[in-house]
Amino acid sequence: MRSSKSTSTSKTLAVACLATALVLTGCSGSSKSSDKATSGTLAVNWGGFPESWAPGAEMEAGYMRVPYENLVALDEKGEITPVLATKWEQTEKALILTLREGVTFHDGTPFDAEAVKVNLESIRDGKTAYAGPLKVIESVDAVDAHTVRINLSEPTPSLLTTLSTRGAPIGSPKAIKGGTIAQTPVGTGPWAYDAGSSTKGTRMAFKYYNGYWGGKDSVGFQTVELYAIPEDNAATGALATGEIALTDTETTQLGRIEGNPSLKHLSYPAIRNNPMFFDRGPGGAFEDADVRRAACYALNTEEIVKLEPDFKSRSQHFAEGEPGHNPDIPGYAHDLDKAKQLMARAGNPEVSVEVLAAPFNEKQLQVYAQQLEKIGIKVSVQSAAPPQYFSQWNGGRYALGLGSNDELTPYDWYKAWFAADAPGNPSKAESAELKAAADAAIAAGASEEADALWQKVTKIISDEALTCAHVAGEELVAWNTKAVTGVKASSQPWETNLVDYKALRPAGK
Known part of the structure; x- marks a missing residue:
């Protein structure tokens, strides 16, 4: 639902490149997404890019959940499940997390208790709306390399739920302290930002991170390319011609989408x-x-x-x-x-x-x-x-x-x-x-x-x-079945611009 996105877009550049043919080829020089999918590349359009990739910034989930992961997640039943934290114990005074071992950030920095401390403190002390719920964190202790004690000023049984949301992704402490993370995301997720393959304002490329703790079999695409096509007619045209595999869209586009046997759509709150x-x-x-x-x-x-x-x-x-x-x-x-x-x-x-x-x-x-x-x-x-x-x-x-x-x-x-x-x-x-x-x-x-x-x-x-x-309102997502299969809404509730990226597979594979 593009009308409610929290993103900024390089509209002039994107529209100028797309105005003639409703395709991306003139802007990016890339081939059609069915060809991309065969080679392991997923082309996704969410209409724009975040102004900041820093943890705690206003980032739509469809962007954030490419390079980043959270400490925990919610499953389809709303239950807390492990991600970067494998076990937890909560009292009225503290939340104690046991962290996953053998995890590194895309810049090679180890994921450990000190990294969690840096992230939570930087979000808590930031100026976004996400800081409020984390004000309950009085202090964060790195008990040892893989144990974190989050000391609470008051009972907060909902804190784990908060840590599953787009307000609390975990980024590289080195990049946070250096101030570079706002423009160059560095997380622990399956895909790492590739500046050399990206085009400012038009395309952001993320390639599979060989050090990913979940392994290659956990994902279907080796590369995810995010595009910035802000205009719905242009995005639908690019989807129909196969220049992108997946896009958010509006109800005004449903006639074109439903009239094309290669295109499907879903919606979720x-x-x-x-x-x-x-x-x-x-x-x-x-x-x-x-x-x-x-x-x-x-x-x-x-x-x-x-x-x-x-x-x-x-x-x-x-x-x-x-x-x-x-x-x-x-x-x-x-x-x-x-x-x-x-x-x-x-x-x-x-x-x-x-x-x-x-x-x-x-x-x-x-x-x-x-x-x-x-x-x-x-x-x-x-x-x-x-x-x-x-x-x-x-x-x-x-x-x-x-x-x-x-x-x-x-x-x-x-x-x-x-x-x-x-x-x-x-x-x-x-x-x-x-x-x-x-x-x-x-x-x-x-x-x-x-x-x-x-x-x-x-x-x-x-x-x-x-x-x-x-x-x-509903988020409406459309995709080209010749390029991608396995499209489903994420189990994370009330997040815009999002699909379950790990469930996606190239069509025909």
Whole structure:
């Protein structure tokens, strides 16, 4: 679903190269992907490249999971499974990990306890939204080469889940300390970045790493090439002609895809999207809870569903069956009369704010601006390139924001956006009721009472209208069956631009 990507794209270069023939040959000089697949090369398009490859940066999973691995992963049942950590023991005070032996990073640096320490501390101390949930890490001790003790400031039974996500890949400590990892990813995954075979802004090549601990038999392709084709028609054309084997796409392309017997597609839940009222502090535009509630009733997500057919309106962030889902949260069904009544109760204040938009969410924000204007809230939508957007949208300059929330647990969601010290809460405002409820839920740890206590937290977040207008969207992936087989969604939930890379095999093999 390209409209919600967290990536930056070299659009001018990519479109210029593709405009004439909808193929990549003129840009890259490469042969068709069916020929590439025969020689062990998988050509993938996710529409752009990350601005930074540093662990903790805003990286879509489809990029991150080529060179990087996590300490643990989630399987199809949502259970924690080993990756770079083989065993673990968790108490209320610490998480102790036993690390896989015989693993090296692509630059030859050994993977060990010190590497884990460097990664977790650099993510925790960074400025992205992923830092929030890791603030619970008080310190990291390298007990020995293959044992790590993560000391916790409070009970955090969801920490292993956090360590499985795209917010916590493990990169080379040498590259992190040297500052080169932002532009040159260095992980422990099956494929290592090959700068010599890459073309800046158009193609990033990753070749099989001969020192990979999982061995060659664990993957089907020796090389993965990532392309940057931002325009959907061009990407579908390149897929149909075999220049790429796999791409993300939009529902507008389904007619072309389904009309070609060589192309198939799948979709999976990947995007959770909701506005955030950042300016909630004293004197702030959204200090008054009634103003926030009025805004929530004025917003009509059904209009967004019309724009994005794979979006669905939801009452809350967490889906039924997920921790934190509360069946007693009604949400804010569109009700303009109620919105106007709440604004009147708040004294009909003059509210005029700015919001930053990127190409993938500008249409949605323009619709929301029009809806809020009906109750006297004036919203000026400022356009920005993705790099500027991701560095500024939730940093405190803008009173209102719209972004994707991919947190899997209520602890992570609270710590990322609503706690007084959350990176996504620039106003540092938090009600006494919310703090008390969160403190009680945290203190409950993994007890039987914890789920109900976290449901109380998510109910307060909704009641206080700290965020609302929740929608969930699908990621749509298409592939050419003449080039690749075994395409399936990853078991990692709520991650965009992603397939199970290890399951992919060249067609005919």
